[in-house]
Amino acid sequence: MDIITLACGNGGEESHRLINDLFYKYFRNNELLKANDSAILDTMSKRMAVTTDSFVIKPIFFKGGDIGKLSVCGTINDLAVSGAKPLYMTVAFIIEEGFLIKDLEKIVVSISEEAKRNNILIVSGDTKVVERGSCDGIYINTTGIGIIPNEKGKLDYKNIKDGDKIIVSGTIGDHGISIMCDREELELDSEIKSDCASIYKLTEEILKCSNNIRVMRDPTRGGIATTLKEIVDSSGMSMRIKEDSIPIKDNVNNVCDMIGLDPLYIANEGKLICIVSKEDSNKVLKTMRSLQIGKDSTIIGEVIDDGARKLYYETLIGAERTLERVKGEQIPRIC
Numbered sequence: 001m002d003i004i005t006l007a008c009g010n011g012g013e014e015s016h017r018l019i020n021d022l023f024y025k026y027f028r029n030n031e032l033l034k035a036n037d038s039a040i041l042d043t044m045s046k047r048m049a050v051t052t053d054s055f056v057i058k059p060i061f062f063k064g065g066d067i068g069k070l071s072v073c074g075t076i077n078d079l080a081v082s083g084a085k086p087l088y089m090t091v092a093f094i095i096e097e098g099f100l101i102k103d104l105e106k107i108v109v110s111i112s113e114e115a116k117r118n119n120i121l122i123v124s125g126d127t128k129v130v131e132r133g134s135c136d137g138i139y140i141n142t143t144g145i146g147i148i149p150n151e152k153g154k155l156d157y158k159n160i161k162d163g164d165k166i167i168v169s170g171t172i173g174d175h176g177i178s179i180m181c182d183r184e185e186l187e188l189d190s191e192i193k194s195d196c197a198s199i200y201k202l203t204e205e206i207l208k209c210s211n212n213i214r215v216m217r218d219p220t221r222g223g224i225a226t227t228l229k230e231i232v233d234s235s236g237m238s239m240r241i242k243e244d245s246i247p248i249k250d251n252v253n254n255v256c257d258m259i260g261l262d263p264l265y266i267a268n269e270g271k272l273i274c275i276v277s278k279e280d281s282n283k284v285l286k287t288m289r290s291l292q293i294g295k296d297s298t299i300i301g302e303v304i305d306d307g308a309r310k311l312y313y314e315t316l317i318g319a320e321r322t323l324e325r326v327k328g329e330q331i332p333r334i335c
Helices: 013-027 067-080 101-117 174-183 200-209 223-235 250-259 281-289
Strands: 047-055 085-096 121-130 138-148 165-168 213-217 238-242 273-276 298-304 311-314 320-322
Touching: 013 101, 013 121, 047 067, 067 085, 067 101, 067 138, 067 200, 085 101, 085 200, 101 121, 101 138, 165 281, 174 250, 200 213, 200 281, 213 223, 223 238, 223 273, 223 311, 273 281, 281 298
Parallel strands: 085 121, 238 311
Antiparallel strands: 047 138, 085 138, 165 273, 165 298, 213 273, 238 298, 311 320
C-alpha cells in the first residue's frame, strides 16, 4: 500500500497488515504484542498520574519536529510537571483516506524514537480511517500513565508563598512562531524552529535537588502569561514578572513585532515554569542550567501576597500593567 484507504480501518486484512507491518514494527514490546483489548499493567504501589491529550497540529511536519514527536513530548510533559515519572502511553490515530503511507511511517518512527528516548512504553492503541476531507491528514490522541515517586514536597498551589521565585526554563514563543511561519509560508526567518522536546529529565533533576518546588507547569496554549494567570487564580496569590528578565530570541521577538503578536501568549512545547521557594531558587536554577534543555533558564519574577490575585508585568521603562488570560486565538492549531 502507498496510501491509506478506508479498508485500513475496517478491522479486516488491510487493518491487520497496517497494524503488523507498521505499528507493531516500531512500537514493539511484550505487552503491546499480546494484542488484547486492554493492556494489563502491573499494579502500581505508588501514586499514579494519568493524562490524555489530542494533537491536531497544522502543518503535521514542522521545523523541530512533527505531530508524532509532539504527541509523545506533550504527553510526557503533562506527566512530568505533575511530578510523575512517565511509564506507559496509548496512541490512537485518526487518519484521512488517501494519507501517504510513507508520511505515516515518518510519524510512527518519530513516536517510536521519542518514546524509546524517554523509556516510555506504548502499550495500547487504535486506528480509525475517515473519508477524504474529514480531517487534515492525521490526528493523534494519547493517554499517558506515570507514577509519582517523590512523596516529599507534594506539588500543590496551596504551597505557594510570598517571596517564592518564578523560573522559566528557556526562551519563550519558539513553537508558536515556528508553526505560524511554516503554515503561512512566511519567509521571515528560516532559523526559527519549534522547541518541541521532553522536559522529564529537567523535572526529575529539580525535584531531586529541592523539596520546596511549589508548582510546575507546561506553558503550551496561551503561553507563559495565561499559564501564570491560571496559577495566580488557583493559588490566590499575586505575581510580578519583569520584561527585562524574560528570555526571548531576537528573531522570535522580531516576527512577533512584525505580525502583531505578543510572545507572552505564544505557545511553547519544550519549556517549564517552576515556582520554588526563595531559599532554594538559586540551587534549582543552577540545576536547570546544568542540563542542555534548561541552559537558558531564568528567574523572571516572584510571588506577592497582596490579596489582589493579579499578574503584574513590569516593562523595560518601569511601567506596570496587569496580564489576563489569552482572549481569542492568536495562532490556531499549534498542538
